[in-house]
Structure formats: C-alpha cells, structure tokens
C-alpha cells in the first residue's frame with residue numbers, strides 16, 4: 534500500500550514503560566485505509582491494547598507517531614472513539630442520557646438541541662436499543678451495554694472506531710449477534726475500524742486485514758493477512774468456505790508456531 538493512501542498512519546511506534554529499556558512494542562508500522570476494518574491479534578500481553586491506546590491518544594509513544602487524516606495525534610479526541618471490553622457507561626444515566634452526553638460534548642457547536650436529540654435516537658436505533666433507551670446500565674445485560682457503548686462511540690461521528698475486545702466478556706450467542714451488527718454498521722456507514730481481539734474466527738469474519746503481533750517484549754508486526762472474502766459475509770455460509778478455512782488456519786498457524794519475532798528463538 535502506498536503511503537498517500539493511509540487514512541490512519543501508524544509510523545515506527547515504539548513504547549517502553551517507565552524506566553524499562555526494553556520496549557513492549559518496537560517499530561510498529563501500519564497504514565490503514567479509510568473504511569478499512571483492521572483486527573490486531575496476538576498473544577496475551579504482547580501489546581495490543583498498548584497500540585490501541587497510542588492511537589486513542591491515551592498513551593504517548595516513546596518513539597514514532599500516529600497521523601490520522603493528515604493530523605498528528607497528540608492526545609485523546611472525538612475523532613477517535615473507543616469501545617472497551619468492560620462497558621464504561623455512567624451508571625446513574627439512562628442509555629439515552631449516556632449517548633446524549635457524548636453527542637452534547639462533541640456536536641453542540643454543529644447541531645441544534647432538537648438535532649442532537651434526533652441524532653441520539655438515531656444512534657440508539659442503529660444498535661437496536663430503542664426499546665431500552667430509558668433504562669439505566671444496571672437494568673440491562675452486558676451485551677446491551679456494549680451496544681449502547683457502540684452507539685455512544687458512533688454518535689460522536691469519529692473518523693476511526695477503536696474497539697478493544699468489545700465482545701470479549703459476552704456469551705457466544707450474544708457475541709455473534711453483536712458481531713453481525715457491527716458488520717452491518719461497518720457496511721452502512723463505511724467506518725474505519727481498528728479492533729483488538731483474541732478470537733481468530735472473529736478476526737477473520739470481520740476484518741479486511743488481520744495484523745498479527747509477535748510476542749513481547751519488543752513485539753513487532755509478524756505478518757499481515759488480507760482476508761479475501763466478499764462482503765456481506767454470512768457466518769454460517771463461511772464455516773464451509775475454503776477461503777475462510779484457509780484464513781483461519783493461517784492465523785492459527787502464526788499464533789501457534791510463528792509468534793516470535795524474526796531472529797528470536799521459538800517460545
């Protein structure tokens with residue numbers, strides 16, 4: 534991919550914590566196109582969340598930098614909305630109020646009060662949560678909380694959606710429903726998504742490319758797999774699709790046998 538195609542340009546990012554001289558991540562280069570769905574996968578502790586936090590602007594890289602749509606990232610901003618594994622809704626607000634708060638914080642200069650109300654409802658409808666919009670987080674399931682978290686993130690009209698294991702804490706069926714919804718939203722809105730996951734099937738189902746990190750410390754990009762599957766994707770049909778099976782096998786093979794950086798002994 535040529536440099537000028539990058540919408541999100543992660544360039545030579547290195548992160549070392551505290552006084553440690555051994556970086557967690559070392560020289561991460563990744564160029565993401567507008568509208569692309571990227572998954573980052575790797576063993577526990579290799580630095581996936583660290584990378585996402587650098588892109589979110591929640592953490593400063595020790596070296597390198599990130600440019601989004603031509604602007605260098607130097608802190609958190611509404612152009613990058615994050616959805617974490619553990620839903621971070623404010624418990625004393627209703628679902629509507631949680632989304633509305635984000636809308637008011639980011640769009641009050643560009644939308645009237647009535648428009649913000651409509652926009653809030655629209656985003657809640659997008660994740661099919663209209664029926665529970667007046668409930669508080671304590672009154673709804675984990676999957677529903679994640680849906681509101683996604684609605685809140687989308688309502689900010691971010692340039693990039695950053696998903697840090699958004700389905701990780703959910704049961705298999707709820708997880709599948711939410712993956713399908715996110716696929717639909719990605720198709721409808723053309724969102725650019727960077728998602729951290731541990732789940733190989735999830736990565737193959739959702740992604741245009743899967744970025745595989747080597748084990749840390751000094752984690753690097755070991756390999757990037759293009760997922761050559763037409764959209765829309767149907768999870769049931771894909772189970773028997775040789776391209777799905779091959780992509781899945783390639784990621785598993787990397788995770789089991791080739792997760793060490795070049796030049797290091799196998800773990």
Ligand SMILES: Nc1ncnc2c1ncn2[C@@H]1O[C@H](COP(=O)(O)OP(=O)(O)OP(=O)(O)O)[C@@H](O)[C@H]1O
Pocket residue numbers: 550551557575576577578579580581582583584749
């Ligand atoms: N604030 C911090 N201070 C010191 N070390 C940290 C900090 N945050 C993360 N680390 C270390 O950096 C490494 C990478 O952590 P990170 O959470 O990014 O990994 P991960 O791949 O997302 O892990 P998991 O898949 O288990 O969530 C780990 O060794 C972790 O202990």
